[in-house]
Amino acid sequence: MSILSRRHLLRRAALSADATGAPGPTRAPAPPTAEADAPAGALRFPPGFGWGAATSAYQIEGAAKEDGRGESIWDTFSRTPGRTRNGDTGDVAADHYRRWPEDLDLMRDLGLRSYRFSVSWPRIQADGTGRPNQRGLDFYRRLVDGLHERGIAPMVTLFHWDLPQALQDAGGWENRDTAYRFADYAGAVFEGLGDQVPVWLTINEPKTVVQNGYLWGHHAPGRQDADAAYLVAHHLQLAHGLAVRALRATGSPARIGPALNLHPCYPADDTAAAAAATRLYDGYENRLYLDSIFTGAYPADVLADLGPDSRLVRGITDGDLEIISSPVDLLAVQYYTPIYVTASGGTAQRWPTSEAEWQQIYPDGMYDILTRVTRDYGPVPLTVTENGLPCPDTLGADDTVDDAGRIGFLRDHFAAAHRAIGAGVPLESYHVWSLLDNFEWAEGYDQRWGLVYVDYPTQRRILKRSAHWYRQVIADNGL
Structure with a gap:
């Protein structure tokens, strides 16, 4: 790989994260949005549309050492001095492991139709292998049963970044064997939760693991190794495909697919050089993951840019792409920001940013990425599994908590999704990130993304203005 390519990869890592606190452009004032309390009724979504919210295990559960849970790479990373803001960890987080009945009641009272959450791998297998921990499975079974009792459909993510530390010690995602250990773990969860889960998501945002964990290094495991990063990408994609096959082998009627954070890429100017740079940038941001899953091949331009001696190219074995492209039932799309690419392969800011300075606020990007997926990969059913905004929420x-800015942000993005449905996109559901304020990875507890305010000293939950507004959106099935 050339020095130029390495520099561009690191540049991508700095600007290409999901809700992670990555370095980014200078913050600008919030953009104008629709009036937060405008009358409902202008836009109606399809009957039965799955309005929901999302969380992840390490960000909300806490109970880091309870009931047989093992150590994850995020336990190690967050407890390492200097890795997270204020030295914050997920040891307690939002204490959801103890307070789950209260949280499920909140979801019911909001009228949620779907709840997307993740299973903690080290809570099921402390060391990432072997016999599953029944106490861990029982917790998720209670959670799933509680959702059904409240009329809420569970959508379960198998991996949201909390790799067991024991597997990291054996090489982590650089080790091909980890993909097979993931398939074993997935099989244990499928068996433990059975047919109570209608939708499974395999790997959450493999791109964020690659870029933030292995290029920029501000996420666990905190590496900065571009060549290792894209071998990790391949093994994450392989793990996805193996998990799809593991579910099929059970004969379950449940649906399964990946959860990808997709960033629409636009040229920063009208030059041919910017257009060419944007095409390659899009290859790393989107097509590396989409093409391998839906076409059974990695993008030729990305492979050429990495070079024939890259660890990714050398790590592909016969049959890998066939496994990765095992047919899926749906695609989970997570949209936060567009990327504007310059002729030199760098990035530019075109829109105001949120408190997460990497996040440019551009609702039309939601429309563009949803329609692009349908246009390029066919009518695979889509669900939005993350979209949200951090706000300076105060009690x-x-x-x-008056978070009018979040209401305007969500209104504009919902409207963009509605427009995409009108253009033929088979969008089934939309999950706001996030249900609760939580541990926001490297940003600790400084950023609040939730519909529900968490007073961390007391763990009291308070519905924000956006939660009350969202409840009405759900009741009206529209804006």
Whole structure:
């Protein structure tokens, strides 16, 4: 790989994260949005549309050492001085492991139709292998049963970044064997939760693991090795395909697919050089993951850019792409920001940013990425599994949180999704990130993304203004 390519990869890592606190462009004032309390009724979504919210295990569960849970790479990373803001960890987080009945009641009261959450791998297999921990499985079974009792459909993510530390010690995702250990773990969860889960998601945002964990290094495991990063990408894709096959082998009627954070890429100017650079940038951001899953091949331009001696190219064995492209039932799309690419392969800011300075606020990007997926890969059913905004939320003296900016953001993105449905996109559901304020990875507890305010000293939950607004959106099935 050339020095130029390595520099561009690191540049991508800096600007290409999901809700992670990655370095990014200078923050600008919030953009104008629709009036937060405008009358509902202008836009109606299809009957039965799956309005939901999302969380992940390490960010909300806490109980880091309870009931047989093992260590994850995020336990190690967050407890290492200097790795997270204020030295924050997920040891307690939002204490969801103890407070799950209260949280499920909140979801019911909001009218949620779907709840997307993740299973903690080290809670099921402390060391990433072997007999599953029944206490861990029982927790998720109670959670799933509780959702059904409240009329909420569970959508379960198998891996949301909390790799067992024991597997990291054996090479982590650089070790091909980890993909097979993931398939074993997935099989144990399929067996443990049975037919109570209608939708499974395999790997959450493999791109974020690659870029933030192995290029930029501000996520666990904290590496900065471009050549290792794309071998990791291949093994994550392989793990996805193996998990799809593991579910098929059970004969389950459940649906399964990946969860990809997709960033629409646009040229920063009208030059041919910017167009060419954007095409390659899109290859690393989107096509590396989409093409391998839906066409059974990695993008030729990305492979050429990496070079024939890259660890990714050398790590592909016969049959890998066939496994990776095992047919899926749906695609989970996570949209946060567009990327504008310059002629030199760098990036530019075109829109105001949120408190997460890497996030440019551009609702039309939602429309563009949803229609692009349908246009390029066919009518695979889609679900939005993450979209949201961090706000400077404060608890008022009257016990309210006025997050009007979040309402405007969600309104504009919902409208873009509605427009995509009108253009023929088979979008089934939409999950706001996130249900609760939580541990926001490298940013610790400084950023609040939730519909529900968490007062961390007491763990009290308070519905924000956006939660009350979202409840009405769900009741009206529209805006």
